[in-house]
Amino acid sequence: MPAAAGVYGWYFEKAPSTDLAAGRLLYVGIAPRHMANRTSTQNLRKRVRYHYRGNAAGSTLRLTLGCLLGIELRRVGSGKRMTFGAAGEADLSQWMAENARVCWIKHAEPWTVEAELISQLDLPLNLDQNRHNPFYGRLKELRSQARQRARESAISA
Numbered sequence: 001m002p003a004a005a006g007v008y009g010w011y012f013e014k015a016p017s018t019d020l021a022a023g024r025l026l027y028v029g030i031a032p033r034h035m036a037n038r039t040s041t042q043n044l045r046k047r048v049r050y051h052y053r054g055n056a057a058g059s060t061l062r063l064t065l066g067c068l069l070g071i072e073l074r075r076v077g078s079g080k081r082m083t084f085g086a087a088g089e090a091d092l093s094q095w096m097a098e099n100a101r102v103c104w105i106k107h108a109e110p111w112t113v114e115a116e117l118i119s120q121l122d123l124p125l126n127l128d129q130n131r132h133n134p135f136y137g138r139l140k141e142l143r144s145q146a147r148q149r150a151r152e153s154a155i156s157a
Helices: 042-052 060-069 085-099 111-120 137-151
Strands: 005-013 027-033 075-076 081-083 100-106
Touching: 005 042, 005 111, 027 042, 027 060, 027 085, 027 111, 042 075, 042 085, 042 100, 060 137, 075 085, 075 137, 081 085
Parallel strands: none
Antiparallel strands: 005 027, 005 100, 075 081
16 A cells, blocks of 8 residues: 555445445545645555544545444543444454555646546445435444444443
């Protein structure tokens, strides 16, 4: 994985939901994002690594996958951040290691192609710019319910 700007796509050997097909492109992302007032330090290698090893608070892909897989979302720290907790994040990382596959292409200004990719491809795990996707409403509701349950629960250590 290059430490360069570009677009990355996620395929899954086993789909995170029975409503999704396995072995096909389900999500695309970009690194860096376009930032008008500062320079981003993100690149393909950093962003994909974070999706694999980070947590749901910093990765919308991890949040989506964990919710689809039924991992309990929890408030952590001050209570504003939400993750799947240490055990849940570890379970998600293991599931991703076994099932997730990533492809990428370098692109100097990936933000210039992101909207076009999302509008022209069937990417059910993308939410931003993707209201036209048939899976959008279900995924949005699932994530909303997980956040609500987390807000109603005690803050985890």
